[in-house]
Amino acid sequence: MAQTVAANTKWWSGGKSPFNVEYGKLMMWYFLMSDAFTFGAFLIAYGTVRVSSISWPDPNFVFQSFPFLGNGLPLVFVSLMTFILIVSSVTMVLAVHEGHHGNKKGVVKWMIWTIVGGLAFLSCQAWEWNHLHHEGAWWGRNPFPNADGTVASSNFANFFFTITGFHGFHVFSGVVINIIVTIMAWRGVFERRGHYLMIEKIGLYWHFVDLVWVFVFLFFYLV
Amino acid sequence: MEHQTFGGEVTMPHDAPGDDSKKRIWRTTWILSGITIVELALGYLLYGTDFSAGLDIAIKGIIVILSLAKAFYIVSIFMHLGDEIRNLIMTIVVPLALFIWFIIAFLWDGDSWKNLRNEYRPKDPVKYEQKVEPAHGGAHEGGLK
Numbered sequence: 001m002a003q004t005v006a007a008n009t010k011w012w013s014g015g016k017s018p019f020n021v022e023y024g025k026l027m028m029w030y031f032l033m034s035d036a037f038t039f040g041a042f043l044i045a046y047g048t049v050r051v052s053s054i055s056w057p058d059p060n061f062v063f064q065s066f067p068f069l070g071n072g073l074p075l076v077f078v079s080l081m082t083f084i085l086i087v088s089s090v091t092m093v094l095a096v097h098e099g100h101h102g103n104k105k106g107v108v109k110w111m112i113w114t115i116v117g118g119l120a121f122l123s124c125q126a127w128e129w130n131h132l133h134h135e136g137a138w139w140g141r142n143p144f145p146n147a148d149g150t151v152a153s154s155n156f157a158n159f160f161f162t163i164t165g166f167h168g169f170h171v172f173s174g175v176v177i178n179i180i181v182t183i184m185a186w187r188g189v190f191e192r193r194g195h196y197l198m199i200e201k202i203g204l205y206w207h208f209v210d211l212v213w214v215f216v217f218l219f220f221y222l223v
Numbered sequence: 224m225e226h227q228t229f230g231g232e233v234t235m236p237h238d239a240p241g242d243d244s245k246k247r248i249w250r251t252t253w254i255l256s257g258i259t260i261v262e263l264a265l266g267y268l269l270y271g272t273d274f275s276a277g278l279d280i281a282i283k284g285i286i287v288i289l290s291l292a293k294a295f296y297i298v299s300i301f302m303h304l305g306d307e308i309r310n311l312i313m314t315i316v317v318p319l320a321l322f323i324w325f326i327i328a329f330l331w332d333g334d335s336w337k338n339l340r341n342e343y344r345p346k347d348p349v350k351y352e353q354k355v356e357p358a359h360g361g362a363h364e365g366g367l368k
Contacts, residue, residue, distance in 0.1 A: 044329045048336075051334050051337065075263055075266050203302075207302045214290050214294055
C-alpha cells in the first residue's frame, strides 16, 4: 500500500521534505539501520566463530529449563519469550494506530500493555541468565560440553551473554523510553502538539528490538 | 484527506479512518505467530530426529528463510516501511544489502579457518629443526657485530 500522494509530486524541488516524513522519524530509521549493523556484526562474529569450531554446544541441551517445571524442556521457555515480544510489538502497533486517530485513551492503554510486555520479557531474561549463571555459565566460563562430547571453550557463553545482554539492554532502554512517552501522552503533551509522532518513533525502535530478537532466537536457540 | 501537517510535511496516517489497517495488523500478528509455530515445530523435528547432515542443513535453511519472512513482515507492516515513499525505502534497504557480502565473506572465512586447523600438520619436524639451526646461528653471529 503506497502512500496516497499525487503521482507527479516534485519532491526535490524544494519546499517539502523529499521523503515525506518528519525529521526525527527519518533519523530514527537511520539510527536503526546503524544499530542493525551493530547487531549484525555481533551475530556474524558469533557465526564465524561457530563455523570455525569443530564442535559447538547443543542449544537443546543448554536451554532446556522452565521455571517451576524443571529440565528436559528445550525451546519451551524461549518460545514464551518470543511470543511475549511479538505480542508487545502488536500492542505497540495498536498504540500507533490509536495515535493516528488522535485517541489519547487508546494510546495510553496500548502503551501500558507494551510496557507490561517489555517488563515480562526482561523478567524472563533475568530468570534465564540467573539460571545459567547457577549452572556455572558466565563470561569466560562455559560448563556445557560440545555436541560431540568434547569440552567446549568459553566462546559459546561469551557470545550468548554479550549478544542477549546487548539485546536486553535495548529492551530495557525501550521500556524506559516507553514509560516516558506514555506519561507524556497521558499528560496530554502530544494532544497539545496535535500529533502522536513521538509514539510512532518510539514504536519504530520497539519493533526493531523485536526484529533483532527474531535473529537472536534463530541463531542461538533454533539452529 | 484527513492528513495533519507538521512543518509543512504530511505527518499523518497512511490509513484513512474506516479502512482495513487494523485488519492488516491482526493478519500480520497471525502470520508472525504462525511462522514462529512452524519454526518451533521444525526445531523440535531437528531435536527429536537424527537427520543426515544434508537434511539437517536443509531444515535449518528453511528456518532461516522463515525468519527472514518474519523480519519482512515486521519491517514492512509493523514499522510501516512498506508505506513510505520509494526513495526512503531505498536509502534503508540498499545499505543493508552489504549484509549479503558480510555474511558470505565471514562465514567463508570461519569455515576456511576450521579446515586449515583440521589439516594443519607441522612441517617435517626434522627438516624444520635443521632449517632453523643454521638460521639461528646466523642471527647469533649477526648479533656479534
